[in-house]
Amino acid sequence: MSGTAPTSAPTSAQERRLALLATLTLLAMTACWGSTFYLIHDLVERVPVVDFLAVRFTIASAAMVLLAPRAIGRLSPEVRKHALVLGCLYGVAQILQTAGLAHTPASVSGFITGMYVVFTPFLAAAILHTRITRSTWIAVLLAVAGLAVLTLNGLSAGYGEALTLVAAGLYALHIVGLGAWSSPADAIGMAILQCLVIAAICLVAAVPGGITLPDTTSDWLAVIYMALFAGAAALLGQTWAQAHLPPTRSAIIMSMEPVFAAFFAVVLGGESMTLRMLAGGAMVLGAMLLVELAPRRKIEGEVTHIAV
Secondary structure (H helix, E strand, C coil), X not given: CCCCHHHHHHHHHHHHHHHHHHHHHHHHHHHHHHHCHHHHHXXXXXXXXXXXXXXXXXXXXXXXXXXXXXXXXXXXXXXXXXXXXXXXXXXXXXXXXXXXXXXXXXXXXXHXXXXXXXHHHHHHHHHHCCCCCHHHHHHHHHHHHHHHHHHCCCCCCCHHHHHHHHHHHHHHHHHHHHHXXXXXXXXXXXXXXXXXXXXXXXXXXXXXXXXXXXXXXXXXHHHHHHHHHHHHHHHHHHHHHCCCCCHHHHHHHHCCHHHHHHHHHHHCCCCCCCHHHHHHHHHHHHHHHHHHHCCHHHHHCCCCCCCC
């Protein structure tokens, strides 16, 4: 018995450090996504959204392949299959969200997209058979309420909303899939293959109407920033981080995206701070802190990896 005690404590401490690092990675990735909102809002007035997505993920894919050209080759056939499925889920979700946005107010689209926070624990429980704790459910409800306060000025139901809701479900499946299939050793290869699939799907959607490219230096700089940091680096960070975090916890952390979007819109976009921003942001932040401060023995029990 005395021979096993010294090894278990460091392992537990290492797991806690890795979980903290994974949380900070997801938070940084989410902040990066949030920083792109005001850039995208301006850019899509000149470049169609699907064209922008195709260019963005093509650049991201090229950069990742150049940095790690052999990473995909090191993946097992099973892991490649998983990455292909995850890339398809994310790519189709991007297209559906974009199509829905054409028929839905941006605020409503943002709220419905954020409903992946609700879908994720249900899917994790159904697919991974994870036990979702009471504190986690409270955090989910708090995050949804915060998203509503932060984004909604009214809610309608129609074709665009239906497409966006399906996209939210696909994002939730992607989060659950990463939680089930990702591993630190395969993170780079999985992220690259996912990005290639996303780029291919966006290109297929964009090509029939012809691809419109940015025509100014500032627009190209914005696209490159979103490709390299909010695209390649964010996908790599998410893939690695979710190898160490349960899906529901990851989804709640990522619900901070509209909070960061509001922050950058005020700091860089010249928008005014409002009481709704403060209240909604505080609620989402409270949800994240609630799930982060929950007992680790319960949270770590949610991390389930499967092979199919």
